[in-house]
Amino acid sequence: MNSQTLQYFNGLQQETQKFQNESRTYDRQRRIEEENLKNIRLTQLQLEEKLRNISNELGQEIRTKKIEEEKHVRLRQAMASDHQAIIQITSELQGLEADETAEKTKFVKEMESGLDEIDFLLHQRENERLIRLLEGETVKSLVDTKLAAVMSEIGVGGGSSADEMNNAAWTEISANVKEGLNDILDAEERVSVALKERKELEHLVVGLRQKFAAENQNLGQMEIGGLEAKWEQKFTDESNDIMMDDSEGGEQGTSTSTSNPVNSAGSAVHMELFYDEQEPSYGGPVHDANGRNNVGYAC
Numbered sequence: 001m002n003s004q005t006l007q008y009f010n011g012l013q014q015e016t017q018k019f020q021n022e023s024r025t026y027d028r029q030r031r032i033e034e035e036n037l038k039n040i041r042l043t044q045l046q047l048e049e050k051l052r053n054i055s056n057e058l059g060q061e062i063r064t065k066k067i068e069e070e071k072h073v074r075l076r077q078a079m080a081s082d083h084q085a086i087i088q089i090t091s092e093l094q095g096l097e098a099d100e101t102a103e104k105t106k107f108v109k110e111m112e113s114g115l116d117e118i119d120f121l122l123h124q125r126e127n128e129r130l131i132r133l134l135e136g137e138t139v140k141s142l143v144d145t146k147l148a149a150v151m152s153e154i155g156v157g158g159g160s161s162a163d164e165m166n167n168a169a170w171t172e173i174s175a176n177v178k179e180g181l182n183d184i185l186d187a188e189e190r191v192s193v194a195l196k197e198r199k200e201l202e203h204l205v206v207g208l209r210q211k212f213a214a215e216n217q218n219l220g221q222m223e224i225g226g227l228e229a230k231w232e233q234k235f236t237d238e239s240n241d242i243m244m245d246d247s248e249g250g251e252q253g254t255s256t257s258t259s260n261p262v263n264s265a266g267s268a269v270h271m272e273l274f275y276d277e278q279e280p281s282y283g284g285p286v287h288d289a290n291g292r293n294n295v296g297y298a299c
Helices: 004-135 138-152 160-215 221-249
Strands: 285-287 295-296
Touching: 004 160
Parallel strands: none
Antiparallel strands: 285 295
16 A cells, blocks of 8 residues: 555656656746747837838928929929910010011002102103203294304395295204104103012012921022022023023024013012922913913912
């Protein structure tokens, strides 16, 4: 009985020792785990602190970026407003400049037209005064005086034959003078008509040049002027050749070259410059009321 009890207690003691060993082992593991957990919590706190700092910095960066974007937007709006104001002012200035240029051009054209009219009226008045003088007794008395001097030199006395000679001479001189005056008046009328036609053709050339520039926007005014200069030089060379041929052949005033309008500077104007590349369906040569074939094509 005692041996069994002793064995039983020995077994209990061994189990107790075993449980105590296991308990100490678990206790050490628990402390290690608690230490690890403490370290993890400390690391977590540090990471959370870093995260808060990063979040604060990110928030500050976002706020700064937003402020900069707002400033940029305001700056762009101010620049757009200034740009619109500049465009408006430029448009107004261009409009004023265009109006001023148009007014000056109109004034110059009116002055040119007025000067032409004044010149024509002065010539007309001079011709009228000359006609009145020729139709009066002044010329007849001058002719009578001159013929009387001639008759006295050749020894012819007065009488009916002398009066007949005076009247015949007066009639012939008066007829010749009147015929010459009529020729002068006709020539001045033709010159006046030619000046008006030249002005109309100059306006037509300006319109055609604007149309050509609009259809060929890649060409500037200097390039268009260069083309006109080349074309005018070609026409000048051809005219010189024709004049040389006429002078060599002895033909005076029989040139059949096509007449070309001239601009205000006196140089020839050629409409073919604006229509060489156009379709023939736009029309043929333009004819005026007198049936003359003017250079250019109907558009």
